[in-house]
Amino acid sequence: MSGLTVFNQVAFSVLLVSSLLCLFRIARGPSAPDRAIAIDILGTLIVGFSCILAVWTGLEYYMNIAIAWALISFVGTLALAKYLEGRTYDA
Secondary structure (H helix, E strand, O other): OOOOOHHHHHHHHHHHHHHHHHHHHHHHOOOHHHHHHHHHHHHHHHHHHHHHHHHHHOOOHHHHHHHHHHHHHHHHHHHHHHHHHOOOOOO
C-alpha cells in the first residue's frame, strides 16, 4: 500500500462526510423518494471508495467490486423507482 498523499486523504474525507450525510438522509428523509435517492447516492459513494482503495493498494479486484456494485445499484434503483411509481414488474 503506497503512502497517502494529501489528495488521497482529502478524497477519502469527502467521501466519508458525504456517506454520513446520505445515512442521515436515509434515516430522516421526509419521503420515500428522498430515501431512495440517498440510497442510490450511497451506492455511488461505495463505488468511489472501492476505486480509491484500488488506486491505494494497487489491487485490481477492488475495481471488479466497484463495477459489480454499480450494476447491482442501478438495477435496484430501477426496481425501486418502478415500485414507487406504482407499476408492476411485468410492464
